[in-house]
Amino acid sequence: MARLNFLGFVISQGKMEKTIKVRILQKKFDNKVQKHFLQKKDYLVHDEGNICREGDLVRIEQTRPLSARKFFAVAEIKKNKGQQFATYQKEAKTKVSHEETEKSQILQQKKALFDQTATESLYKDLSDIKDFRNKDNLTDEEIAQMNQIKEKYNVSSWDSESGVNKNREIFATTMDHLSNKIEGLSSDLKITTILNEILNDETKKHIVDQICEKIAVEPDTQKNIKKNLIRKYLKNTPTAELEKLGLSI
Numbered sequence: 001m002a003r004l005n006f007l008g009f010v011i012s013q014g015k016m017e018k019t020i021k022v023r024i025l026q027k028k029f030d031n032k033v034q035k036h037f038l039q040k041k042d043y044l045v046h047d048e049g050n051i052c053r054e055g056d057l058v059r060i061e062q063t064r065p066l067s068a069r070k071f072f073a074v075a076e077i078k079k080n081k082g083q084q085f086a087t088y089q090k091e092a093k094t095k096v097s098h099e100e101t102e103k104s105q106i107l108q109q110k111k112a113l114f115d116q117t118a119t120e121s122l123y124k125d126l127s128d129i130k131d132f133r134n135k136d137n138l139t140d141e142e143i144a145q146m147n148q149i150k151e152k153y154n155v156s157s158w159d160s161e162s163g164v165n166k167n168r169e170i171f172a173t174t175m176d177h178l179s180n181k182i183e184g185l186s187s188d189l190k191i192t193t194i195l196n197e198i199l200n201d202e203t204k205k206h207i208v209d210q211i212c213e214k215i216a217v218e219p220d221t222q223k224n225i226k227k228n229l230i231r232k233y234l235k236n237t238p239t240a241e242l243e244k245l246g247l248s249i
Helices: 081-133 140-152 161-200 202-214 223-236 239-244
Strands: 005-016 019-030 035-046 057-062 070-079
Touching (some): 019 070, 161 223
Antiparallel strands (some): 005 019
16 A cells, blocks of 8 residues: 655754654645635654755655654655755854954954044144134145144035134134033043042042032932932032042042
8 A cells, every 4th residue: 555645844843853843735625615725734754864944845755653643754855945044044144243243343443543543633633723723824734734624524614715714713613612522521530430439438438428418418318319419519519629528530
C-alpha cells in the first residue's frame, strides 16, 4: 500500500528537537453550499537533521508512529525559501552590526575632534570679534577674516561699505549671546559640583544647615525640593555672601 504524501509549508521550527510543524492545504467540496474550500491541517513532522526552516515547501511522507502525535517525516525539501530567509537574516544582522560600529567610530572621531578644537576656536573667534568691534576702520585683512568667521557661523554677508557696521553689530551681538550662554553653562556646572559636594560630604553638613536656615527650609522637606532650593540660593546669592559660608563659585 502506498504511503501518504503531502506538500506543505513549514510554519514552526526549532521549538521541539527534530520536529517541525507543517501546514497542509487541501481543497474540499462542501455539499451543503456546493462550493470548494481550502481546508488547512497541521502535522507534526520528524526532521532528522534539523535542516528545515520556516517558509520551506516540503514533501512529507507517512512513517511508523514516532510519538503520540508524530507519524510523518520530511521526505524532500521542494523550495528552501525558509533557509534562504534565515541566511538573509543572519547576513542582515552582521551588516547592521558592522554599520553601527562604523557610525559609532565616526561619531567618536567627530566628538574627539570637536572636544579638541571647539572651545579654542570659539573663544578665539569671540576674542577677534571683540577686537574688531572696538575698531572704527578695519583693514582689508581684518575684513577678510571677518568674512571667514561670518561664513563659519552663517551670518548675513555685507552688501556695501555702509552696511559693515550694522552687520558687524549683529554678528557681535550673536557672539556675545553665545559667550554669555557658555559662561552661564560654566557657572551652572560649578554650582552643581559645589551642591553635590556639600550634600554628600558629612563634614560640610553645617553649611547645608546654615543655608536651610537662611531660606527657611523645613527639616521634613523632600530631598529633591530641598536640593533645588539650595541650588537656587547658590545661583542668586552674591559671591561675598557665599565666601562667608566657605564657598567659592
